[in-house]
Amino acid sequence: MxxxxxxxxxxxxxxxxxxxxxxxxxxxxxxxxxxxxxxxxxxxxxxxxxxxxxxxxxxxxxxxxxxxxxxxxxxxxxxxxxxxxxxxxxxxxxxxxxxxxxxxxxxxxxxxxxxxxxxxxxxxxxxxxxxxxxxxxxxxxxxxISVLPARPLTEMLVGTCLPYHEKGDCAMSQRQLSSLMPRVAGIRSPGSAALEIAYTGLGRFDAFWSQGARLDLWDIAAGIVIAREAGCKVTDLSCNPNPAEWNSVLVAKPEQHDKLLRILSK
CATH class of the missing domain: 3.30.540.10 (Fructose-1,6-Bisphosphatase, subunit A, domain 1)
Structure with missing residues (x-):
């Protein structure tokens, strides 16, 4: 460049x-x-x-x-x-x-x-x-944007995209929600993944994940750059390094990322 x-x-x-x-x-x-x-x-x-x-x-x-x-x-x-x-x-x-x-x-x-x-x-x-x-x-x-410290899991507000009518794996999302809901302070699905991933970098959400919903590269690419530059760790749930091939995403501060990954991967 x-x-x-x-x-x-x-x-x-x-x-x-x-x-x-x-x-x-x-x-x-x-x-x-x-x-x-x-x-x-x-x-x-x-x-x-x-x-x-x-x-x-x-x-x-x-x-x-x-x-x-x-x-x-x-x-x-x-x-x-x-x-x-x-x-x-x-x-x-x-x-x-x-x-x-x-x-x-x-x-x-x-x-x-x-x-x-x-x-x-x-x-x-x-x-x-x-x-x-x-x-x-x-x-x-x-x-x-300042790099903010991670909150404890029990204080975290987590964003997600959920599947819906004939689009995505509802059963998978239900299992992940059941694993995560008892451990965090709240879960939100506002409906614009790009914005919610960027908001995670800004600190309005403490984490964002999605796997059951179908997200394309254009849904997440810009948010990935913003979140990473704001100090977040951004991966998929299977450690594939190429975002163009992802069918899942997890965004969180490094201190909480691996804990969330273990919970969501069970």
Whole structure:
């Protein structure tokens, strides 16, 4: 990654996230029900998902024309003379958006080879930008996120994504919930994995895990960079080092990560 690309890339990602966020904000505030299509069981897409992804790609392409893209709605676009791929979830939390639950996000990550290097998660209703560059820390707006000490297990608030109608392994999630519920202070499933993983880095959650739900790379990539740069340990539940191949994820402070892994793997 050249110095010139590195210097301008995070600013471009911020611009792209805000461009997408404006589209989502307008859609959320519009009167009447939001039209949608079903891509599959419990898998919805709206005009706003597609418009937001288009805005992200066009904003980044103008500044960095050679990068590749992997988008939830547009699929894979090969890179030109670049080893960078931008991974996009233009609206993480579509079901919340459809029901006007104010918890969704724009998620943009960059991958160099197999290494995730940049992550941006933007909550347009709060105008909150969470971001990180590998090796350079994690930030909430212009403020660097402090690495916080881990809470005891009995004080931890844990986020998760749960499976639902014809999507995921409900029995597995039920077993994991049964193992974890008696040991922690609370479990929440708000519905935007990118945001909840980033929130774990910020300290709003003490941990995040998911295995029964089906999470794709664009759901988790940006959050992984932010959480790691904020001092969290991020793995899957089988120690596979490549996030592109994960079917589970666990995010927590290092002091509690292995304890949670043992509980969830029983």
């Amino acid at each position: 050249t110095a010139s690309i590195t210097a301008g890339l995070i600013d471009t990602l911020h611009q792209a996230a805000r461009a997408a966020g404006e589209i989502l904000y307008e859609g959320y505030q519009a009167e009447g029900s939001i039209d949608f299509e079903c891509k599959g069981s419990s898998d919805f897409v709206t005009h706003y998902d597609r418009a937001a992804e288009h805005a992200i790609i066009e904003t980044i392409r103008r500044a960095h024309p050679d990068v590749g893209f992997l988008g939830e709605e547009t699929g894979a676009t090969p890179a030109g003379d670049s080893d960078l791929t931008v991974i996009i979830d233009p609206l993480d939390g579509t079901n919340n958006f459809l029901h006007r639950v104010p918890h969704f996000s724009v998620s943009i990550a960059v991958r160099k080879g197999e290494a995730l290097t940049h992550g941006v998660v933007y909550q347009p209703l709060l105008d909150e930008m969470l971001w990180a560059i590998r090796g350079q820390g994690a930030y909430q707006g212009s403020q660097r």
